[in-house]
Amino acid sequence: MRLLLLPALALALQAHAAPGTVIDNANGYTLDAKDRLLRFQSMAFDANGRIVAVGTAREVAAKAQGFTHVDMKGRTVLPGLIDAHGHVFGLGEIATGAELYSSTSLDGAVKTIAAFAKANPQRGWVVGNGWNQETWKLGRFPTAAELDAAVADRPALMRRVDGHAVWVNSRALALAGITKDTKDPAGGKIERDAQGNATGILVDAAMDLANRVLPRPTEAESRAALDGALALLRGAGLTSVHDAGIGVAEDRLYRAYADAGKLTTRVYAMIGDTGEDFDRLAAAGPLKSHAGDLYALSSVKLFADGALGSRGAALMAPYSDAPHTHGLLFHDDAAMRARMAKAMKAGYQVNVHAIGDAGNRQILDGYAALLKQYPAAGLRHRIEHAQVVAPADIPRFAELGIIPSMQPTHATSDQNMAEQRVGKERIRGAYAWRTFLKQGSRIACGSDFPIESPNPFQGMHAAVTRQDMQDRPPQGWYPEQAMSVKEALRCFTLDAAYAARQENVIGSLEPGKWADFIVTDGDLFTVPPARIGRIGVLETWLGGRQVFKR
Known part of the structure; x- marks a missing residue:
């Protein structure tokens, strides 16, 4: 073909x-x-x-x-079709690193990484993506020593499938300056052994310790990644995507591609956090439309917590399968609200990643307080993922006008561990699409590519059947939360457009x-x-x- x-x-x-x-x-x-x-x-x-x-x-x-x-x-x-939550450059970069999404065992992953390193001797760092210890049935995280068996002569960094943890080798730990005495950063965790030594797994904010010494992509590499991603997106039938977290360099490329007519999928971008890049990009105010609606930059992406698979999602009660931890809130309430307020005051839509019930509650409380000070004015603020929500908090989305931006394939991918993480009671408020729809919430559907496939038909399949692509489980996972075919189409078209305030120009x-x-x-x-x-x-x-x- x-x-x-x-x-x-x-x-x-x-x-x-x-x-x-x-x-x-x-x-x-x-x-x-x-x-x-x-x-x-x-x-x-x-x-x-x-x-x-x-x-x-x-x-x-x-x-x-x-x-x-x-x-x-x-x-x-x-x-x-519209994907309301993805990572465009991340999708393009997948093709340039070690591919671990299909690995089914630790041993297989180590062999894949070793083969990739051997085939790419010119690379200063060996980087890969997609490992999942749950798929490997490992019962624990992998270690730096195990990664050393694949790559020992240079630093190596492998991103977990959810993007919320990295697995690094001993060289990378040394370059990052991580020792027994290194403290966990706020909102992050350095996994340690019984003696307190770093094992090679860095969760959420702790990933920054390694990322800051990882060389940034060159302009040519970024263009190659964007070209590769656009080819995949248009081939998947995606005419618009919401890029969940970009900086100055990505914005520059998007504008250039839009001006040259090379942007073959529309991009509604979110500025990553409210730091230095936000200050530079927000100087001229929100960009609602550029080059005939090919590009927009009028929202901000923030993080409340981590992911369920790496137990970084913040829960109000301990994890059912790890009672020693509640997960991680990235910021205390005051610091989180300061970020939200900064974006709102500048006129930007606020889209916050929140996966655990504590993370979702923190953000809902933040919206409840801040919307009085900064009325929504049609900005349609969002919670990205809204994955595990306390049942009592679900009605607050409708009451506050907050859009749940959800990814159907997360449910079918997470079915192998989600209930173990949160137990039989909390799972009732997890991946609860029907509950949200019944109260009138408009769900903006996406995939969170490259964590999941960008194929929107796989997303609609998950939404309708509550099954993975191998038709598991036979009757669907909590099938009472499934969508109709019409609702699935709507969440990948009109409702995704609505979540970007673009329903008057695209979506139908x-x-x-x-x-x-x-x-x-x-x-x-x-x-x-x-x-x-x-x-x-x-x-x-x-x-x-x-x-x-x-």
Whole structure:
């Protein structure tokens, strides 16, 4: 199978040759502002990429005289899909490091890392991504000594699958200056043995000890990562993504790519924290739209706690499978609110990562206090993940107008350890999509790529079936929390657009909006639910321009 990206020049010439384009003979679906699922045969969009008409062939033809016609041959057409939480440069960087997502054992991971190091002798650091001690059935974290067996001649750093812990070798520990006397940083943890020596695992804020000595990517490496990520995103049918945490360098590249017409997926970016990069990027105020809605920078990403898999998520009561720990809040209430207030005062939407029930409560309390001082003014603040929430706190999302930004595949990936972590009572407020929907919350769905696959059909499959891609468990994991197919489509389209305050320009196929759409090899609404995750994208169109064809 070969991926084909049509030349921009040819598309530009096509746009100027006619007032617009009509796609005919489509098996089309879209939602509208009233949450109705509409069917259509034809859709017209002008030379600028804006939708002119949607409906029957006759209705559209009457409003699109002189337009070029493209026959869809009965294939399914859907609105372009939106991932409300991902990490674009991280996705692109995966291809340049040791790949551990598919490793099923510690021994296999060590062999993979050793082979990668041998094949890349020029690299000063050996870096990889995707290990998961739960998948390995290890019952513990791996150690620096075990990583030394793969790489001993230079520093090595392997990121855990959730991005909330790193596994480093002895060289990296030495370069980072981590000794028995190094104290745990606020919001982080250095895993230690019985004698107090660092074992090679750094959790959450402790990762910074190693990251600060890890060389930053060059401009060429960052461009290569962005190019690689964009190819994957357009091939997955994602016409827009929310990049959860960027800095000055990434912003510069996004603007350059948007200006040059090279941004083949729209990006709604969040500034990572409210430190030095925020001060520089926020000097001119929020950027609501750049280069025809290709890029926006009007939100901030903060962290309340860590992840469940590494036991960094902050819980109000101890972990059920590790009663010595509650996890980690990154900041005390005052420090957290100061960050939130700084962003709100500057007019930015605040999106806070919170996974544990204590992390979610801290942020909900913060919003409750700060929204009185800084009225929302349509900013639609969010909690990213909202993964384990005390049942009593779920109604507060609706009361405060906070959007739960959730990732369906997290539930199906976490089913092997989530209940062990939190127990049978707390799990009732975890991954609770139906509970949120029932109270009227609009869920913005994403994947948290590269932690999970960026394939949005796998996300919709998880949302509808509560099963992983191997159809486990047979009846679904807590299936009472599943979404309908329509709700799953909405959370990856209109509700994701709503969470970025972009529902008036993208998210559905309606006149006046951008012609962002995809053509698929299966009908989302007629295939068996177990097949949803295997639907493939044949074409992706962004603003009336075809950017991908299989």
